[in-house]
Amino acid sequence: MRRIALFAFAALAVFSASAAELYVPGTLDDPRVRAAEYLSRDDRHFSAIVELRQIGDGIDPLRMPADYQWRLADSYLAFGMRDRAAAIYRNLAATTADPVRMGRAMLNLAEFEYERGYLAEARATLYRVREGLPQTLLEQWQDLLARVLLAEGRYGEAVEILTELNNSDRQSPYMRYNLAVALMNDGRVPQGQTVLDRIGRMVPQNLEELALRDRANLSLGWHFLQSQQGGTAKPILSRVRLEGPFSNRALLGLGWAELAPQGERIAKVQVGDEQPDASPFTTFSTLGILLRPGFVEEDIFKRAGMRAFRLRKASKDEEEALRRALVPWVELISRDPMDSAVQEAWLAIAFTLDRLGAYTQALQYYERAVNVLDNARARMTAAIASIRQGRMVETIVRREIDSEAGWEWKLLDLPDAPETYFLQNLLAEHRFQEALKNYRDVRMMARTLDAWAPRLRAIEQSQTVDTRAPMRPEELIRRARSDWRPPWSDLPIRLTLDRSLSPPVDDRTATAPAAAVLLPSLKLAPPPARFNGPAERARTAQQRIANLREQLALAGAEQAKLLQDMALAELEAQKRQIERYLVEARFALARLYDRQKKGELNNE
Template sequence: MTLRPLRILLLFAALLLPPVVCAQHDLFSEALLIHHQVEALQRQRQSALIVYVGAAVDDLILRRAEVRIDEGPPRQYEYGGFEPEALRRGGLHRIFIDDVEPGAHRLRARFFVRRVGARPDSPRLVITLDETFTKHHAPLSLELAVQSDGRGGASLRVLRSDGRSDALRQRVARFAEDARLNWVAAAEGPPVSAIPEPAPPSQNVGLFNAALALFRSDRRAQAIELLTRIGTGEDQTADEQMVRDLANLTLGYQMLREGDGAAASLALGRVRSPGPYANPALLGLGWAALLPTGAATRSTRKAGKPAALSDEQAEALRRRMPLQYGWTQGVQISERRLRSALVPWNELALRNPFDPVVQEGMLVLAYALQRLGYEEQARQQYLRAIERLEQVRRRLDELLPELEDGRFLALLDAEVDHGWRRWLADFDTDAREGYMRLLTQDADFVDAVEARRPLVFQQRLLQRHAQTLATLPQDDAHVRALQVRLDDLLERGATPLAEAGARVRDAAIAVLLRSRRSTDAHLADARFALARIYDPPQERR
């Protein structure tokens, strides 16, 4: 496996920094002005009920909220990406605004939370609320706040206030800014004349870039020192942890290149699992277990592929005979080291089969079992790998038509209000939707989706306000003028939205075609290896 740290960093920077405001700045600014005017009209209505969600607790993470008023449909929201952390910092999410008649009403809520540090298989906590509130002839705001008892338990508390509270709106804007959703912050916060400046990137992102530059200028010792400094830091925020994992991954593979198994294991062992870089770390831990320990071994190791082989030939040989043509080329591998490598590779082989790293892990695990003389276990592992790779191949074939006919974009649009970044949650998908991880690991796709999301948000905002204006007195000249402006903006926004959708589709197709090539290659190698097990004399020829 060849890592491209710079490419990985480009992906991480796209996830870490606030999304870039779309090029249609003037169009978006107009939409914001109309939004604030319509919202002002709506907030003046005596029947307005605004419901907010808050979770400013240190030991719990809110994942999902469901709220129902009387017998109406439940309003649902899933918190992903940076959103849970934005709530923990005191931000407030406005889950909906509606019209409610004066009188007594039933409020029911169900929140799904997880403890900080919980593993993916840890059960979620479910907090419920069922109580009555009275709505008077005035706007009303309800804040559903998650409360922690400090011992792992949680409850919900309802805070009532005037529906016109500027303090609440400021917390909503703060939530959006902390969640890296600046266009939402502009819409939810007080009217602004310009889009807010993006927050500065993490300091460690700059340090990581500096380490890569040091490597390129052959200043190895300084680069290693800088990566070690980042990788052993104690920052606990989500973005700093991602940079720390990336630094350790890069450092670990550098040590693999130099043949220092102990140093590689130390760095790769610091990468969080689960986490965005867990799979390549597990693969590298297996290779590190096969290498000798200590820097003295570097001078005796024969690194690199044979000069007589083309890149394609070397890649094919590396997959078919990974222990001879992989990171351990030229190293005498003992049975003890092979057994040590099986531990991380066993874990890796059970993960998302869409990931090329996992595909390689499935094959190298089988090959290692075969080298240890466990022919039957190796045969079963190859059969499992073939079955899973065939499932991936079939799913990839299904996805390409879904991209062409718009079903995939419909899926993205269904996620706009939830943040498609929840695909990056702390679990590893091993089902039909495992391809999502491939997409969120591609910088071109991330950029295309983030450029499109403000346009989708804008159109939905205008459509929602068009519905609101239809319920207001139609003899009001101000209402009629807003309706005309809304219709014009919706028409003007359709073209850039379609163009942005085409860029998302093209980026996704490129990712899936690369995945199909990887899957086909690993599938062919798995079948070839299985055939050699069934026909041992052929292997000796």
């Protein structure tokens, strides 16, 4: 019984081992395809492509199984090789029976084209895939096409796309925000204002929606402020958080809204697909807390570093408006002086005091503003010099220089360098992010080639015979026999027992052959025209690596120059803004000093 069990176990093991080896190359059962899938999930898309290409070496990918094509196309697109991925997707579209997978693949392709700036191609891809797109992917298609149309300035078409499906209850807050932008740019301002107002009063579910709500309130508040509707802008700007990415700009606008014309009441105009209003969102972390009753009446001048004064040229309403405008501005000037809103707040306080007749206080604030702006200009000049030295781009990618994430890579944290903090808006833009991805991928591939170069040199040296120092015959024989196998090694040799043996033959009685066989004269074959051994193949690979390394160096230098130019343009624009503020502050100082010299300044 025990022998039977052991035999059965051995047979089962042999059967299982043989069954595991039976697979069609390129299918999901292929362990190399599974390895490539693992590499892709680990964001090593370049290694996944290499693994897959080794499976179909010398074979057209379009002739491989569908599982292989899906994995290869997804890896190509994830690494940023759009054209190769698109060719495989087109081939799969004619044969696949999975419309959801095909739809997601085409949406990913259009997303890549949109982020890389290929707007016409992205629009064509999305219109082409619209027919037959599963219902579950319609909102994603609608959102992406609307963003493409907005980037192209086709605002009317974007409004039609965002409203034609009558699915406002399923649209994300980001889609509603894009609808508002499209409406206002298409001339339907009241409708756009209504949509923005709804987003500005929504109850956020996460930090991203909270930031979007602040952005909607900031955009709508400044729109009313520029339209001389200060009374309408104040409550909207008051919804913005006291601490957030849009709080500085909102504080600045809240101060100007106190001094701007109050305007008339704005009526809401519905778009036609809205849901009923939700309850207004209230919180004690918004800017409105700064203007709560009793807070303005506190000693605002003491907190601002000024002594109290009575304006002789201002009415009671004007004085009250000034006190209320000082509240957000005093809070604002305590923040980062490199922010343009903070810089403008310094000038706004001094300008308002000057306009209302508080000349001594205005003079003090203009002097402090000049010092702040001078320091900001010096820091900006140092940042520009640092970028010109080429350290910025290298510092940004240094932490993930070996990453193979390709197009899916995202810059999540900034290095501790002064210039990067002045470029936060630029770093968030697709045009900078995509160029940065290209530069990082070029650096990664160059490092891969650099790693292979010494390996190939070692292979070449190990296979090369030094003719200047002839080897001993024993060494030559050992090398010759290292890969040699006897010709009879695969022949089966069997011994049989012969029971009838014949007597030995007497060589003297053996008959001679009838005729001697003449062998042809043997000659040495000529040496081959070229060898293709390991040393020669390694040498050829080294030459290819040298050529590729040169091309990558040129591509890397070009991408680094592009990134540097974008960063310099951004910082130069910020520096010009600071210098404009400096000109205004110094001109106002000169005017006040001139009045002081003439004895025209009042002693408040």
